[in-house]
Every structure is written in C-alpha cells, then in structure tokens.
Amino acid sequence: METITLNSNFKSEEYFINMGPQHPATHGVLRLLLTIDGEIIKKVEPDLGYIHRSIEKMCERDSYQQIVHLTDRMDYLSANINNEAVCLTVENALEMEIPDRVKVIRTIIGELTRISSHCLWWGVMGMDVGALTTYFYGFRDRELLNDIFEETCGARLTMNYNVPGGLMFDIHPNFVKRVKDFITHFKNKLPEYDRLLTNNIIFQKRTKGVGILSREDAISYGASGPVGRASGYSCDVRKHHPYSALDQVTFNEALRTEGDTYARYLVRIQEMWESLSIVEQLIDNIPEGEYRVATNAVIKLPKGEFYQKVETARGELGVYIISTGVKSPYRLKFRSPGFSNLSLLNHIAVGGKIGDLVATMATLDLVIPDIDR
Amino acid sequence: MPEEVANIAEMVLIALVYLGIFAIAGLFLVLLERRVAAWFQLRIGPNRVGFKGLLQTMADAIKLLSKELTGTTKADKFLYNLAPYFVIISSLMALSVFPFTKEFQAFDINIGIFFLIAVSSIGVIGILLGGWSSNNKFAMIGAMRSGVQTISYELSIGLSLLTMVLITGSLQLSEIVEVQKSGWLIVQGHIPAIIAFMIYMIAGTAETNRAPFDMVEAESELGAGFHTEYSGMKFAYFFLAEFINMFIIAAIATTIFFGAWLSPFGITESIPWLGVFWFLLKALILIFLMMWFRWTFPRLRIDQLLTLEWKYLLPINLVNIMIMALLVWLNLTISF
Numbered sequence: 001m002e003t004i005t006l007n008s009n010f011k012s013e014e015y016f017i018n019m020g021p022q023h024p025a026t027h028g029v030l031r032l033l034l035t036i037d038g039e040i041i042k043k044v045e046p047d048l049g050y051i052h053r054s055i056e057k058m059c060e061r062d063s064y065q066q067i068v069h070l071t072d073r074m075d076y077l078s079a080n081i082n083n084e085a086v087c088l089t090v091e092n093a094l095e096m097e098i099p100d101r102v103k104v105i106r107t108i109i110g111e112l113t114r115i116s117s118h119c120l121w122w123g124v125m126g127m128d129v130g131a132l133t134t135y136f137y138g139f140r141d142r143e144l145l146n147d148i149f150e151e152t153c154g155a156r157l158t159m160n161y162n163v164p165g166g167l168m169f170d171i172h173p174n175f176v177k178r179v180k181d182f183i184t185h186f187k188n189k190l191p192e193y194d195r196l197l198t199n200n201i202i203f204q205k206r207t208k209g210v211g212i213l214s215r216e217d218a219i220s221y222g223a224s225g226p227v228g229r230a231s232g233y234s235c236d237v238r239k240h241h242p243y244s245a246l247d248q249v250t251f252n253e254a255l256r257t258e259g260d261t262y263a264r265y266l267v268r269i270q271e272m273w274e275s276l277s278i279v280e281q282l283i284d285n286i287p288e289g290e291y292r293v294a295t296n297a298v299i300k301l302p303k304g305e306f307y308q309k310v311e312t313a314r315g316e317l318g319v320y321i322i323s324t325g326v327k328s329p330y331r332l333k334f335r336s337p338g339f340s341n342l343s344l345l346n347h348i349a350v351g352g353k354i355g356d357l358v359a360t361m362a363t364l365d366l367v368i369p370d371i372d373r
Numbered sequence: 374m375p376e377e378v379a380n381i382a383e384m385v386l387i388a389l390v391y392l393g394i395f396a397i398a399g400l401f402l403v404l405l406e407r408r409v410a411a412w413f414q415l416r417i418g419p420n421r422v423g424f425k426g427l428l429q430t431m432a433d434a435i436k437l438l439s440k441e442l443t444g445t446t447k448a449d450k451f452l453y454n455l456a457p458y459f460v461i462i463s464s465l466m467a468l469s470v471f472p473f474t475k476e477f478q479a480f481d482i483n484i485g486i487f488f489l490i491a492v493s494s495i496g497v498i499g500i501l502l503g504g505w506s507s508n509n510k511f512a513m514i515g516a517m518r519s520g521v522q523t524i525s526y527e528l529s530i531g532l533s534l535l536t537m538v539l540i541t542g543s544l545q546l547s548e549i550v551e552v553q554k555s556g557w558l559i560v561q562g563h564i565p566a567i568i569a570f571m572i573y574m575i576a577g578t579a580e581t582n583r584a585p586f587d588m589v590e591a592e593s594e595l596g597a598g599f600h601t602e603y604s605g606m607k608f609a610y611f612f613l614a615e616f617i618n619m620f621i622i623a624a625i626a627t628t629i630f631f632g633a634w635l636s637p638f639g640i641t642e643s644i645p646w647l648g649v650f651w652f653l654l655k656a657l658i659l660i661f662l663m664m665w666f667r668w669t670f671p672r673l674r675i676d677q678l679l680t681l682e683w684k685y686l687l688p689i690n691l692v693n694i695m696i697m698a699l700l701v702w703l704n705l706t707i708s709f
Binding site for chain 2: 015017023024025039126127128129130131132133135136137140196197200202203205206353354355356358
C-alpha cells in the first residue's frame with residue numbers, strides 16, 4: 001500500500017462521518033463512527049446495539065430445547081453450527097452417548113453450512129469492492145444448498161435441525177444424492193470464482209497489503225476463524241478440539257501468514273475446498289442407526305459450569321452455561337466470533353482509505369445479529 | 374416568412390428532433406444495460422412491461438416523474454436545483470456534432486473534437502455543484518472524487534484523440550470521416566492508433582464515472598455518492614445523463630477510430646442513409662464493451678485511479694503521440 005504523507009503546509013481538517021446503521025457496506029445495522037481526514041481514516045468506532053434482542057437473557061427463561069431455536073437468530077448464516085454448539089454443550093453436560101449417525105450427519109450439515117456461508121460472503125465481498133456480478137454467482141451455488149436444507153428440515157435459513165440428543169428428523173432419502181450432485185457442481189464452479197475475482201488484477205491491488213493484522217495482534221484481540229488463520233494463528237477448533245465426526249476425517253487447516261485482506265480472502269476460498277473434501281469423505285459412510293436419542297421432556301443439567309466451543313463459518317463460537325440444576329440455565333454466555341473480530345477493525349483500518357475500510361470489513365465477514373445478540 | 378424566423382424555426386425543429394433522439398437513446402440504453410447485466414449475472418432482467426420488457430424504462434420514467442421530490446432543508450436550493458441541468462445539457466450539446474451520415478449532422482464546426490472535449494467537461498460542474506449543495510458529507514466526498522477524476526482523465530481523452538488528429542490534420546468531424554474513406558483511422562494508424570484507442574476507452578470509462586471507475590457513486594462506500602440527496606426526476610436526469618455520456622464516449626470513438634458512418638470495406642456505399650445503421654452498430658459494440666467492463670471488474674481505489682492516470686496512461690500517451698508523429702512524418706501509415 002502506498003502511503004501518502006500530508007504536506008504540512010496544507011491545513012487539513014478532520015471531520016466526522018456516520019457510516020450506518022443504514023449503509024450498504026455495513027451489511028446490517030452496524031453503525032461506524034468514522035473520523036476522516038480527506039479520504040484517510042483516522043479512527044473507527046463501532047456502535048452496536050441496533051439489533052440487540054437480549055438473547056442471552058431470554059436463554060435464562062427458556063428450556064434447553066428452546067434455547068437451540070434462539071441460536072439460529074444469532075449468526076443466521078451458520079445456523080446449523082450454532083445449533084450444534086448448544087446441543088453439544090447440553091449433551092456433554094448430561095454425558096449422553098450420541099449415535100455415530102447423528103455425529104456424521106451433523107458434521108456434513110455443518111460443513112455444507114460453512115460452504116453456503118462462504119458463498120454468500122464471497123458474493124458480498126465482490127460487491128463491496130465494486131464487482132456486482134459476484135453476488136449472483138455466489139447465490140447461485142448457495143441456492144442449491146438451501147434447497148438441500150429445505151428438503152432435509154423444511155427451512156432455508158433458520159434451520160433448527162439439531163436438538164439436544166440428536167436431530168429433529170432423519171435425513172431425506174434424496175439427501176445423499178443431492179449432496180453428491182452439489183459436490184460435482186461446486187467443484188466445477190469454485191475455479192470460476194478464482195477466474196472472476198481472485199485473479200483479477202484490480203481486486204489484488206485493492207486487497208494485497210491492506211488491513212494487515214499481525215499474529216500477535218490477532219491473538220491479543222481474540223481473533224478467530226479465517227481472520228485469525230490468515231494471520232498465521234492456527235486456531236481451527238475443528239482441528240485442535242474436534243467435535244462430532246470431525247476426528248474421523250482428514251483435512252488441512254487453511255493457514256496463511258500475510259495477515260492482509262487478500263490472505264483472509266484466500267483462507268475462506270481454501271476453506272470451501274476443505275469443507276468439500278470433508279463432506280466427500282463422510283457422505284458415502286453415513287452409518288445406520290438412530291437419528292435421535294430420547295431425552296427427558298424437561299432437560300435439567302446437573303449443577304455446574306459447562307463450556308463447549310465449535311468452529312462456525314466466522315470463527316470460534318463458545319457456549320458457556322452455569323446451571324443450578326433447574327430447567328433453565330442460571331446464566332448462558334455466547335462467545336461470538338463476530339464481536340472479537342469487529343473489535344480489531346479500528347486497529348487494521350486506520351491509515352487506509354474509505355475504500356480500504358470497506359474491503360477490510362468485508363473480509364472480517366461480520367454478521368451483525370451475531371455481534372449484538 | 375422572413376429569413377431569421379425561418380432559421381430560428383429550423384433550429385428549434387432540429388433541437389426537438391435531437392431531444393427526441395436523446396430521450397429514446399437514454400431510455401433504450403438503460404434497458405440495454407439492465408438486460409446485459411442480467412445476462413452476465415445469470416438472470417433474465419426486465420421482460421414484463423411491453424414486448425420483451427421494451428417499455429420497462431418508460432414505466433420507470435413515469436414512476437420517477439410522478440414521485441414527490443424530496444430534498445434536504447439545509448441544501449443550497451438554487452445550486453441544488455441547477456446541478457442536474459448542467460449535467461444533462463452538457464450531454465445534449467455534445468450530441469449535436471456527431472456525423473450520423475454525411476448529411477445527418479446538425480452542427481459541423483471546424484473545431485469539432487475540441488468542442489466535444491470542452492462540452493463533455495461541463496458535466497462535472499453539475500456533479501460538483503450537486504455534491505456540494507446537497508449539504509451531505511457522502512455527497513461531498515463523491516463530488517470531490519469526481520472533480521479529481523475528471524480533471525485527470527480529461528488529459529488522456531484529449532491526448533489520445535490528438536494522436537489521431539495527427540493523421541487527419543483537421544479537427545472537423547466531417548473531414549475526419551472523409552480521411553477515413555481510405556481506411557479507418559485505427560487501421561491507418563495501426564499500432565499507435567490501437568494504443569490510443571485502448572487509452573481512450575479506459576479514460577472514457579473513467580470520464581463517464583462507470584465501474585471500474587465509479588468512485589463518484591461507489592455504492593458500497595458512499596451510498597449513492599453525489600446524488601444521495603436527489604430524488605424523482607432530478608435523480609433521473611443524473612441517471613439518464615450517465616447513459617447518454619456513455620453513448621457520447623462510444624460515438625466519439627466510432628467517429629475518430631472506426632470511420633463513423635462508413636461501412637466496412639464500403640459494402641453499402643451506394644445507400645448513404647445506411648450510415649446511421651453502421652454508426653449506431655459500431656457505437657453499440659463499444660457500449661457493450663463498456664458494460665462488459667462494468668459487470669466484470671471490481672472498483673479501483675481513488676489513489677490507484679490517480680496512479681493509473683498520472684504514472685501510466687499519461688506518459689504512455691505522450692510517447693504514443695511522438696511515435697504517431699514520426700509515423701506520419703515518415704509516411705508509414707497504412708491507407709488503401
């Protein structure tokens with residue numbers, strides 16, 4: 001990135017601009033208070049709370065089955081993985097034996113969710129740097145996944161497919177065939193993404209060397225997911241603390257060391273390939289068996305504290321439950337990936353231009369309901 | 374009828390005809406853009422209003438006309454209302470000099486190219502005024518970017534056209550076409566002409582504020598840029614002017630590089646009115662090229678935009694003019 005030093009003979013004046021809560025680049029109701037000098041960003045202050053629904057407080061009122069439904073409304077692009085996080089916490093607390101079939105299906109659905117989330121991200125990323133066409137290419141492939149989810153559980157966005165003890169329904173008879181069709185389709189289409197955007201010289205100029213996050217900063221800001229991994233911080237929960245059927249598969253953790261916007265972009269592209277390979281390894285070997293273990297109608301967790309983390313499309317989602325032995329948790333805390341990833345925006349966007357801020361924010365892949373909860 | 378009255382009546386009539394062409398061309402180009410975009414984006418595009426969606430933009434125009442005009446109370450009312458007219462009038466004026474056929478040319482002045490460059494730069498005043506008077510920071514950033522961008526790329530447009538003027542030896546558009554009867558200028562000038570054409574297309578795209586140079590609007594950065602505060606028909610003026618400007622850029626390229634109304638290899642030389650067809654066909658191909666740019670490329674950043682112009686296009690252009698001058702001097706141009 002070329003840096004421009006202002007000639008001190010010119011008097012420059014910083015001014016303030018309100019980016020959002022209604023702004024095309026903030027993808028939701030995030031408000032950024034920008035202090036700008038001409039085009040150069042001096043300070044970014046995120047202002048949250050526009051879509052706060054007090055989900056954590058509502059959890060203290062609800063039963064554990066009901067809590068699962070609320071998690072769909074947090075990071076709505078990785079709804080299945082959010083569901084899984086709560087279910088795993090509850091199941092671990094109850095020390096339940098989960099059938100292999102459930103584990104494998106959960107992993108497949110989770111990885112498909114990750115691909116679908118990254119498809120949307122890729123489309124929006126292109127749109128943020130000014131290439132509108134990518135949006136429709138990303139949605140073309142995401143649509144196929146939504147169809148699969150719809151056939152499996154009847155919903156396209158807020159799936160509620162996981163329940164404590166297993167799955168809401170068994171997979172549809174067409175599921176295996178359709179997923180295989182999708183894999184063949186997407187393997188042809190993913191190189192198209194590279195031809196349209198990744199290899200574009202303007203795109204590379206816009207993203208290389210922009211918004212650099214060092215490994216140390218990534219760790220101290222609590223960055224996770226592709227944001228952390230692009231800075232060389234190996235933080236894939238799937239690799240370090242495998243859950244469900246992730247210990248049965250082999251995959252590479254997408255790691256890069258540059259830490260710039262382009263690296264974050266490439267990490268997500270590579271993750272789509274890895275997720276495809278995970279699904280490919282599992283789809284032929286779905287074991288027979290029960291799709292759900294019977295639980296009590298009212299689940300009561302034993303007294304104590306329970307924590308489980310999973311890797312959503314955005315990073316590490318942690319569920320922390322304090323239980324007093326009644327039907328609802330005493331306190332439930334979500335450690336959402338978006339919140340910590342947003343917190344480093346000021347650190348990496350300062351000194352860049354407005355265009356850089358938008359490109360950088362796109363690679364943080366923020367989902368605002370996940371940040372506000 | 375006294376002669377003056379007849380003259381004025383003729384002028385008014387011509388102006389009305391051109392206004393008609395202007396409106397129809399604008400409406401058609403908006404539709405074309407949407408259909409082309411849809412084609413690139415795996416969509417169908419507007420196809421319901423009228424035959425194959427031909428009346429879609431007409432319907433949009435009626436909607437925009439009937440909309441309430443909203444604006445900010447703190448805007449500078451006079452300049453705010455004036456701005457769209459600057460933009461649209463400058464486009465309309467540029468349209469008057471194009472030779473659609475040998476006869477079909479409203480205004481054949483001896484400084485044709487100079488007139489085109491001068492008139493098309495007036496439009497930026499409208500954008501600057503609109504952005505400034507809206508009293509909106511996003512609009513102002515957009516307007517400032519527009520000023521920077523247009524001033525820079527005007528140079529490239531002027532220089533690349535000047536390269537071709539070296540061959541023709543005249544700024545008058547009808548004479549430029551006359552010269553091209555022995556081969557279109559892009560053939561006559563071969564390598565430097567092709568370089569000049571490429572620079573012209575890049576600068577022309579930047580001049581019309583279209584992607585990948587749409588810094589002025591940059592919807593993911595500035596919302597709607599300089600026309601954030603405009604609504605209804607005032608917005609439509611800006612919108613329409615953008616498409617007319619695209620046509621103007623394509624039409625200039627057609628006239629200077631591709632022989633205006635001349636048919637390829639003179640196949641329809643005996644039917645002169647077909648010149649309109651050839652002119653529009655060539656212009657449409659170039660317009661399609663610009664749409665192709667827009668729906669494929671990401672947007673540049675403002676400093677990259679200026680780097681491209683001042684560090685690459687301008688030096689290349691200057692060297693290119695020298696080469697062209699040498700070619701003309703040594704009689705190395707190709708003509709049949």
